[in-house]
Amino acid sequence: MRFTLNKRSRGVAVTATAIAAVAALVGCSAPSADNNATDGEVSGKITIWTWNAPGDGLEAAIPAFQKLYPDVEVDVQDVGNPAIWEKITTGMAAGGQGLPDVMNIGIDYMGNYVEQFPGQLVDLRDFGAESLESEFPSGAWKSGSGADGAVYGIPYEVNATGFFYRSDIFEQAGIDIDSIETWDQLIDAGVTIKEKTGVPLYNQDKAATEADSAGLWQLQTALQDSFYFDESGDITMNGEAGVHSLELIKKANDLGIVGDIQGSWDNLLAQLRGEKPTAIMPAGGWMAGVMENEAPEMAGNWGVRLPPSVEPGGITAAVNGGTYLSIPTASKNQKTAWEFVNFALGTLEGQKLVYEGGGMFPGYKPMLESEGFAAPSEYFNGQSPNAIFIAELAQDTPALNYTSDYARALKAYTDAQTRVLLSGADPQQALDEAADQVAQQTGRKLAD
Amino acid sequence: MNVLSSTARATAGPTAEAVPLDAAPRPPRRRRRSSIGHPRITPYLFLLPTIVLFLGFKLYPYLSAFWTSLTSNIGGVITFVGLDNYLRLLNDPLFYTALGNTALILVVQVPLMLALGIVLAVAFNSLLLKGRAFFRMAFFVPIVMGLVAYGILFSALFDSSAGIVNELLGYVGIGPIPWLVDPFWAKISIVIAMTWHYTGQNAIIYLAQLQSIPGELYEAAQVDGANGWQRFRNITLPGLRPALLLTVVLSTIGTLQLFDEPYVLTNGGPDNATLTVGMYLYQNGFKYFDFGYASAIGYALTVIIAVVSLIQFRLFRERAPKPISLKKPTSPKEKTR
Amino acid sequence: MTESLIGVRGRRTKSLVLTTAIAAGAVVMLLPFYWLIIATTYPSREIFASPPNVLPGPAFFDNLTGLLSDTLFGRAIGNSVLVASVYTLLGLVVCTAAGYAFAKFEFRGRGLLFGAVLVTLALPSQVTLVPLFQIMVTLGWLDTYQALILPNLALPFGIFLMRQTMQAVPDELLQAARVDGAGEFRVFSRIVLPTVRPALAALAIFLFLAQWNEFVYPLVVLRTPESFTIPVSLASLQGIGTTDYGQLMTGTLLSVLPILVLFLFLQRHFVAGILAGAVKQ
Known part of the structure; x- marks a missing residue:
């Protein structure tokens, strides 16, 4: 879901995804709650689990929602991320015990929850959610749906990849950012930037001390229309695209234009503020807001554009993540929960309130097309980050199949990347080993 | 085992100090083990909390974990797979x-x-x-x-x-x-x-x-x-x-x-x-x-x-x-x- | 005369060298604590300053009040104190009673039971996390104090320590008390317990420490921030978003401080307890 974003404490990060889990095992023996709340009244109280910024967004939609349904009370709980995964998983493990009525779920957890805890998320088609499908980018919609078309979540935040860059540094190095069309050209430019300004093209957590140090590879691989797994769940991480991405990463590293910074939120902010400078910063759409809030003094120094393609003329869009609102079958007030979700995400009125309140980049097409949404931003020198993201969503990127083994594949990949970056391993060989390991651990096939 | 085994003492436990000692004028004995001189049940009563806690919160979880080691989650269903994991x-x-x-x-x-x-x-x-x-x-x-x-x-x-x-x-x-x-x-x-x-x-x-x-x-x-x-x-x-x-x-x-x-x-x-x-x-x-x-x-x-x-x-x-x-x-x- | 003077001088030199060497080692051991204390007195962004801060800064009370008002850390302190105290008291009772039974009685199944206690030392505790969680779900004990307190009351180390210590209590003492008409519980409480008091103090520290610092298991069974213990609360201070290191370090210090004070107070007993446990065969 997040891109270059990392957490400070690996202990906590591990635990979070993790403990959550206590579950799978337990969950299967637990009975799933009966699903008879579909026809209930729209009244009473609903509880929503989310975290800080998305929580602010949903909070902002409550007063308008209550005008429609005065009897409904909506309690938005900021559970914290990553603590929320642990809570959702333990709740599911307990057969839905203690779960709220609406849950904010990350795309990288969606597949796992659906596969490990079958029947625990409401198929929102029960409420006619399929009518919203055409209003959302197809990739984002599919990642929240089951293979049979069941709708387990409505896209809340849709993260197209923003390719942010330091316009002042490019200028100082005498490079026209607009002339760069491919990653190969970008790497050549990186050499010049390093020579002229001493600033690395980008920074990486080379030892992969944080779990999600794979963002760059995932982006480059997505730009070649590939991922860890293909649509049928076979392993594709060591395919041509994956290997090419890792070769690009190795090439940049060997040229000495990549800084080594341990992944953490503080280090991310230090990069945004120019304290640990970087020439580029590919990240999810949410980064635009973080930049404006956390590095206001850098106004005018950051620019944003579409990412370069890997192959000349190739894809220049990657929808790399997002979050969903889902309703657990254990909810006693599903109908009301749905009405709130539908109002917040499925109406222009709700979407506007949510966007103003939390700044999550929406996927709802009428919202994207609405007036002023893609207005130029002063912070970005009159560029419009939103316009860039809309352009990316228009490229209709394929849905990424996270499967239930994303965590294993991610770990195997980051280990391979570490071998390449720290010990000079061969990308093809490192990825073959990684793919074999995932196959051995999961019983999945290697794609041909 | 014990000369003192009156029926009254058989119920004695950690909380039974008020029970009168009916055999007080017993000849003093010098045995190495103090196990002579107490009701049979006494050690078990002292161990009772440990045994209960041990059964509930140690033995059962460990046995349960052993059973788990013989299973696998296949498509959301826990399936017995014998020694496959090993x-x-x-x-x-x-x-x-x-x-x-x-x-x-x-x-x-x-x-x-x-x-x-x-x-x-x-x-x-x-x-x-x-x-x-x-x-x-x-x-x-x-x-x-x-x-x-x-x-x-x-x-x-x-x-x-x-x-x-x-x-x-x-x-x-x-x-x-x-x-x-x-x-x-x-x-x-x-x-x-x-x-x-x-x-x-x-x-x-x-x-x-x-x-x-x-x-x-x-x-x-x-x-x-x-x-x-x-x-x-x-x-x-x-x-x-x-x-x-x-x-x-x-x-x-x-x-x-x-x-x-x-x-x-x-x-x-x-x-x-x-x-x-x-x-x-x-x-x-x-x-x-x-x-x-x-x-x-x-x-x-x-x-x-x-x-x-x-x-x-x-x-x-x-x-x-x-x-x-x-x-x-x-x-x-x-x-x- | 001269010889003994040299002897005294030699001793002094040796003493000085030895004390200096150990002091150097102690500095290394205590440095992390010193750094922690200093870190709590600076605002977040100055903690990792270069060159490092050597003297305390002005921000300790800001960090402390921030920590207590922005988070539920105060509540967590209360939870931890309560849980660790009750756990310690009950644990003392359970371990002492079990140690007494193993040390001073011969009965059927003693070897088996004691062997079972031994075996739990070799089993990695992570294995029981899931089954324990399952039990707590079944009992409806998620988010409760008893879920934290009960599972580890019969701490194998505690049972060992008490068994070891009580073997040193002379059988004659117990027999004499029985002859005098004391019931079994009175023998235990009036004769045995007072003679093993140092070991009890040591065990109390261990039990308190163990519960105070327990992290992974409480993380699993506690779900609302109101019920968090200190380690779980500390962990939740980190995460996505800006970590306030000033607050985090202050919380870390607060998590160590009570146990340090407890240790200082009971240090003498504590070492005595170890002596009793380790020296006795």
């Missing part, structure tokens, strides 16, 4: 990586820590050392620090760019050392952290044992003209043997189960350089939700610990002047919970 383990290169790392840390860290512990204990026991109470305390306090606090603190200290350890080393012209981000140095970091955490605890155990060595032995040796080293070699070390066995076995078990340090400091990385068996178990269970496999790793680890401990007992026993009882006192090991 067979998979035998062919899992990462498991061997974890075993190798664990063995390496064991072979380097435990001797280092125990040797330091002995040196410290001898120093603490020496009248030449001023301020002994303070120093004993200073070396012991690291043990009070819990996992989370320990992790936060050491990550900050060993941070390769902003950490104070590199900052200080910089003043003497060393470094910067890539502590937690290089496969080699990450292992060193783990060894340093463990040594910091547990050395004082072992030193205290040795100190306790040292104080039980009769002073006359040293005086006699001095009269015979033995120098410091000879006295250490021939009196101190043999005298420490029981405590050595205890600490070797417990440190070995602790290290084989090693989890805390890699968990908070390196997350098992970089590239699995600090992946231990305990970490691998945790990852499979709580990151990948593969509880069957995780439980299998746990039971494999148990077998390894049992074998290694037995070998250590055997070795110590053979070299000891006389057999040492297996029922050794234990040490403060909160780790082993």
